[in-house]
Amino acid sequence: MFRAILEALKNLFKPIHTMDYPAKDMELPKGYRGLIEYDKESCIFCDKCEKVCPPGAILFYQPLEGEKEYRYNPWLCIYCGECVRACPKPEEALWQSETKQQSAVKEDAANEGWFVWEASCKQSREDFKAAKIKNMSEEPI
Ligand code: SF4
Numbered sequence: 001m002f003r004a005i006l007e008a009l010k011n012l013f014k015p016i017h018t019m020d021y022p023a024k025d026m027e028l029p030k031g032y033r034g035l036i037e038y039d040k041e042s043c044i045f046c047d048k049c050e051k052v053c054p055p056g057a058i059l060f061y062q063p064l065e066g067e068k069e070y071r072y073n074p075w076l077c078i079y080c081g082e083c084v085r086a087c088p089k090p091e092e093a094l095w096q097s098e099t100k101q102q103s104a105v106k107e108d109a110a111n112e113g114w115f116v117w118e119a120s121c122k123q124s125r126e127d128f129k130a131a132k133i134k135n136m137s138e139e140p141i
């Protein structure tokens with residue numbers, strides 16, 4: 001009993017280690033895995049990031065002509081870094097910033113919009129494939 005009281009008294013005068021969050025901003029540790037950043041100019045559109053992403057937080061829209069369009073959903077992202085590891089141009093085309101993660105609060109508007117986008121990306125791939133097959137069959141032998 002005496003020992004417990006002594007410990008409690010000692011702890012009263014020890015420095016505080018808890019953070020006064022959100023009154024004070026968090027200090028991020030080195031190597032913090034934050035939001036994914038993308039640079040279209042450096043991207044070679046290999047789709048590796050999209051293929052390895054566990055929750056499907058990266059999608060590319062495939063137009064019939066021109067470059068693919070990148071989309072990223074920070075509310076779906078689990079910040080695992082697999083996309084950056086798979087990217088042939090890490091730190092140039094794709095990297096994990098130190099920008100803090102999105103709140104865990106579900107953003108319904110963002111997710112509903114994402115499902116629409118997901119369906120249109122899927123459709124765009126099918127349209128692109130069909131157009132390619134059509135072009136090949138029309139080519140003179
Ligand atoms: S960090 Fe993980 S979950 Fe987030 S986009 Fe990259 S692969 Fe997907």
Ligand code: SF4
Nearest residue numbers: 043044046047049087
């Ligand atoms: S893996 Fe890298 S280069 Fe390939 S599509 Fe994704 S961002 Fe672009």
